[in-house]
Amino acid sequence: MNIKLEKNYRFIPIAIFFVFLVIIFYVFSRDLSFPESDYNFKTGGETKLYSGGQVTQVFSAQRNNLNQIKIALRNGESIGSGDEVLFQLADADCQEIIATNKITRFSIISRIAYKFNFKAMPDSQNKSYCLMVSYLAKNPAQKNVPEILISKDPQFEARSYTNTGKGGEFKGRTLVMRPAYGNDNFFQDLTELDKRISQYKPWFFKGFYLAAIFTLFLISSLVLVLILVLI
Amino acid sequence: MEAIQPRPFYKKPVFILSLIIAAFFLRGVFLAVLFPIFQGPDEQTHYATVQYFAESKNKNWPIKKTTNNPPDGDNIFTYNYSEEIKKTAAATNFDNIKFQKNNTPFFSNNFDGPEENEIKNNQWKRYIDVYPPNTSGGSPSYYSLASVIEKIFSGQSVLFRFFSVRIFSVFLGSFVIFLLYLISKKIGFSEKNSLLITSIVAFQPMFSFMSSIVNPDILLFFCFTLFIFGAVSLLKDGITWKNTAILLFSIILGMLTKGPAIVLAVVAFFLFAYAIYRRLKISISLFFLYFLIFSLIALILVFNLAPTQYLSGITRSDSPSKFSSIAVSLGHYFNKTIGISPFSRTAGSYWGNFGWLDTKISGQIIDLIFIIEIVAVIGLLFYLFKKRKEADFLPEKKYLFLFIGLIIALQLAIRFYDWRVFDSSAKILIGTPGRYFMPNIAAHFILLAVGFGAILRKKEYFEMFLRLTLILMVVLQFYSIFSLIIPRYYL
Numbered sequence: 252m253n254i255k256l257e258k259n260y261r262f263i264p265i266a267i268f269f270v271f272l273v274i275i276f277y278v279f280s281r282d283l284s285f286p287e288s289d290y291n292f293k294t295g296g297e298t299k300l301y302s303g304g305q306v307t308q309v310f311s312a313q314r315n316n317l318n319q320i321k322i323a324l325r326n327g328e329s330i331g332s333g334d335e336v337l338f339q340l341a342d343a344d345c346q347e348i349i350a351t352n353k354i355t356r357f358s359i360i361s362r363i364a365y366k367f368n369f370k371a372m373p374d375s376q377n378k379s380y381c382l383m384v385s386y387l388a389k390n391p392a393q394k395n396v397p398e399i400l401i402s403k404d405p406q407f408e409a410r411s412y413t414n415t416g417k418g419g420e421f422k423g424r425t426l427v428m429r430p431a432y433g434n435d436n437f438f439q440d441l442t443e444l445d446k447r448i449s450q451y452k453p454w455f456f457k458g459f460y461l462a463a464i465f466t467l468f469l470i471s472s473l474v475l476v477l478i479l480v481l482i
Numbered sequence: 483m484e485a486i487q488p489r490p491f492y493k494k495p496v497f498i499l500s501l502i503i504a505a506f507f508l509r510g511v512f513l514a515v516l517f518p519i520f521q522g523p524d525e526q527t528h529y530a531t532v533q534y535f536a537e538s539k540n541k542n543w544p545i546k547k548t549t550n551n552p553p554d555g556d557n558i559f560t561y562n563y564s565e566e567i568k569k570t571a572a573a574t575n576f577d578n579i580k581f582q583k584n585n586t587p588f589f590s591n592n593f594d595g596p597e598e599n600e601i602k603n604n605q606w607k608r609y610i611d612v613y614p615p616n617t618s619g620g621s622p623s624y625y626s627l628a629s630v631i632e633k634i635f636s637g638q639s640v641l642f643r644f645f646s647v648r649i650f651s652v653f654l655g656s657f658v659i660f661l662l663y664l665i666s667k668k669i670g671f672s673e674k675n676s677l678l679i680t681s682i683v684a685f686q687p688m689f690s691f692m693s694s695i696v697n698p699d700i701l702l703f704f705c706f707t708l709f710i711f712g713a714v715s716l717l718k719d720g721i722t723w724k725n726t727a728i729l730l731f732s733i734i735l736g737m738l739t740k741g742p743a744i745v746l747a748v749v750a751f752f753l754f755a756y757a758i759y760r761r762l763k764i765s766i767s768l769f770f771l772y773f774l775i776f777s778l779i780a781l782i783l784v785f786n787l788a789p790t791q792y793l794s795g796i797t798r799s800d801s802p803s804k805f806s807s808i809a810v811s812l813g814h815y816f817n818k819t820i821g822i823s824p825f826s827r828t829a830g831s832y833w834g835n836f837g838w839l840d841t842k843i844s845g846q847i848i849d850l851i852f853i854i855e856i857v858a859v860i861g862l863l864f865y866l867f868k869k870r871k872e873a874d875f876l877p878e879k880k881y882l883f884l885f886i887g888l889i890i891a892l893q894l895a896i897r898f899y900d901w902r903v904f905d906s907s908a909k910i911l912i913g914t915p916g917r918y919f920m921p922n923i924a925a926h927f928i929l930l931a932v933g934f935g936a937i938l939r940k941k942e943y944f945e946m947f948l949r950l951t952l953i954l955m956v957v958l959q960f961y962s963i964f965s966l967i968i969p970r971y972y973l
Contacts, residue, residue: 261949264950265953268953271960275961275964278965291578292584294582363966400584446589446590446592447589448968449593449594450587450593451519451587451601452645453638453639453642453645454642457593464512468511471508471509472685474501474505475498478492478498479498479677479952480953
């Protein structure tokens with residue numbers, strides 16, 4: 252079979268290209284939220300998500316528009332077929348569920364951390380919330396299970412979490428998790444990202460200049476692809 | 483008669499090549515901004531070395547000598563760097579971000595970080611006053627060149643100077659891209675395919691990363707690529723003053739940059755032997771006789787003229803072995819380094835393991851690339867060992883043998899040195915991260931392209947393949963930036 256590659260065929264790779272780009276930018280904008288950054292975690296092990304058990308931690312939000320919790324979930328590949336890890340956000344008493352999300356064996360989890368997204372809570376500042384994570388497995392005796400990293404650093408002395416699968420409350424420890432916040436609109440989110448990247452950079456890499464470098468990089472890359480593929 | 487229409491500017495190779503280099507440079511600068519200060523592998527040590535080279539020759543400040551205790555990798559203050567580097571690193575949360583992907587810099591609500599004014603207006607010492615300094619030993623060329631930038635901007639803040647050196651690295655990366663285009667053209671790829679191959683490499687994520695940080699590796703990549711350009715010119719045009727000068731310059735600059743450049747000298751020896759053989763038109767047996775005699779003379783000269791310190795440095799002949807025999811040592815070394823897991827780690831860090839090697843591209847993507855490479859290798863073997871040349875749009879085999887020779891030589895050199903260090907410590911201290919093999923990126927990508935060209939056999943299919951590869955590489959680059967690097971440090 253002799254397939255003649257007419258010029259029109261060249262639009263196929265371009266279409267593939269833009270589909271990929273849309274996916275990348277969709278995931279990026281969906282997860283664009285700004286985690287608290289004023290503390291460090293020195294990881295000190297992990298707590299296992301036993302089947303049927305629940306890991307919970309109450310935390311206080313620093314800002315309004317809480318819309319994400321970034322969680323250091325590990326061993327995600329151990330999630331069995333048909334099993335799921337359930338993430339829930341509840342009120343401070345861990346009673347009233349505010350948001351729910353789940354991941355399965357086939358979920359694509361970021362290599363940095365799992366991002367539990369939910370609808371922004373406009374007046375979250377200084378309010379307490381409860382994060383609850385459960386592993387719902389078909390085989391309750393499963394030993395290789397997902398884990399959440401924990402930190403035992405003295406700065407977290409006032410924090411605690413519970414793991415019902417492991418026997419109760421663990422004081423002076425915290426799950427490695429960061430509440431994250433959005434802004435009123437996407438443009439403000441981009442501005443905050445611009446501010447974060449600009450910090451500890453010389454003046455020519457800050458603010459407007461950074462935005463200009465990014466825009467030029469993006470345009471030059473896209474134009475280059477279009478020219479090389481279509482011509 | 484119809485008049486020949488001039489090509490529009492956007493179809494002209496000069497314009498497209500300029501666009502490739504501009505896109506590479508802009509992306510390199512953007513990446514240079516994205517990585518927080520000192521968050522490239524050993525970047526604080528490389529910058530400390532740049533600062534050390536920029537120090538005034540007469541060191542008229544008190545120098546305290548200490549015993550040579552190994553510094554604590556988790557505490558920047560245990561390193562003998564300048565006060566400015568240590569305090570800047572501490573102010574930017576360096577020790578807590580390095581290797582720890584759950585931590586980021588501390589952010590404020592404006593364009594300046596919480597400690598930024600202190601860093602910018604610091605009166606900290608910019609010289610090392612505790613010896614021995616924890617700088618990179620050995621080859622000076624990258625540091626010497628970068629120290630010129632450090633001196634020119636000495637009136638500016640450490641942030642200004644540090645990020646200016648990163649831009650210098652981006653410039654070097656841009657030269658590599660330009661040379662790759664020249665190489666592709668020289669070995670016989672069409673104008674369009676040369677541009678496509680060049681742009682594919684320009685978007686390789688790990689190469690872009692290595693071009694955006696303070697690290698001598700990028701100068702080594704430049705030296706290797708320049709050497710390849712000189713070598714293919716020699717294979718094509720024979721021995722000329724220009725080719726010889728390019729080869730010698732790249733070898734000398736390479737050896738003044740980093741140890742692995744020694745392989746360039748070895749490859750050049752064989753290359754010149756081949757070129758002389760072609761010119762003299764003597765019988766093969768006579769040629770081998772001459773070759774043996776000259777090899778012997780060259781070895782005697784090397785062992786007598788090269789500094790003993792240099793030779794013992796690259797062979798670590800002075801270090802006592804921890805094993806009962808070479809065979810035992812090699813056996814243990816192969817057990818630790820040969821296998822799917824070590825190869826997979828090397829492949830992962832060749833394609834993308836960013837920052838302090840704590841931000842990796844997905845393993846599934848690396849597996850997919852591995853499968854693609856296997857297919858290319860099969861095609862390449864098919865092309866090399868088939869007598870009749872079917873694809874006239876692909877380069878001649880002599881160039882491909884050169885590239886394969888270079889790849890094997892660098893593999894052997896890096897693994898030899900890694901083994902020598904293992905032999906004296908019983909530990910894998912150096913390892914084989916993918917970036918160590920990146921000096922051959924031009925050779926590697928051209929071989930992969932030829933492999934697929936041999937399978938596809940038709941020029942138009944090959945061009946379509948290159949277009950698709952370009953698109954996937956750009957997507958991989960965007961994925962690296964928006965799904966890995968930005969979330970790692972800022973979200």
